[in-house]
Amino acid sequence: MTVSKAGRQYRSSLRQEQARRTRATILDAAARLFVERGYGATTMKDIAAAAAVSVESVYAQGGKPTLLLACVDRAIVGDDEEQPLLDREPLQTLLAAEDPEQWLRSLRDLTATGAQDSVAIFDAFHGAAAMDPKLAEQWQIYSDRRYADCVRMIASLGPHLRPGLSVQTATDVFWALVSPGVMLGLCRERGWTSEQYADWLADSVRRLLLS
Missing domain, CATH: 1.10.10.60 (Homeodomain-like)
Incomplete structure (x- = not known):
């Protein structure tokens, strides 16, 4: 047959x-x-x-390192597909925001849905990087990619940045605010919820970076 x-x-x-x-x-x-x-x-x-x-x-x-990296990717974007973070719908909406308040709302919503899932696996990733040279290299690659994503996100704010504040300096501040260490400290050590962290992040960006 x-x-x-x-x-x-x-x-x-x-x-x-x-x-x-x-x-x-x-x-x-x-x-x-x-x-x-x-x-x-x-x-x-x-x-x-x-x-x-x-x-x-x-x-x-x-292998085990590959599994860990796949888990990190899933925590960031919800799956382990190859599509870069900034090419995905939530970030595309943020990058296309027509005014800073819409940008902040997109940032807040994106953070509120992703922070809780990612904070614990970031902690595991950081600990593993301290033990495994290959994962330490991947941690650095991730860090470099995260900074590059921050550059694009802040550049999309363009003329809405505070007078005299360069995109580079604004990016450095934003990069610090969204760093895994800050997120881990607030959500794991201080017990903040994803909603609290997201609200704080949006408010901090408004006060520190926007005109």
């Missing part, structure tokens, strides 16, 4: 969906363990047990 082209496509789509779900389950388990136990104390076998899959299935997603 021949299998129709439609049948082959259906099977292929089904396999892709199953693979996507397996990967999501593994990354969910990995992120939880990296946060709860720390990167160094988490093994691939632990992740497999937590995800209820084989160790081979976990390794099929990459």
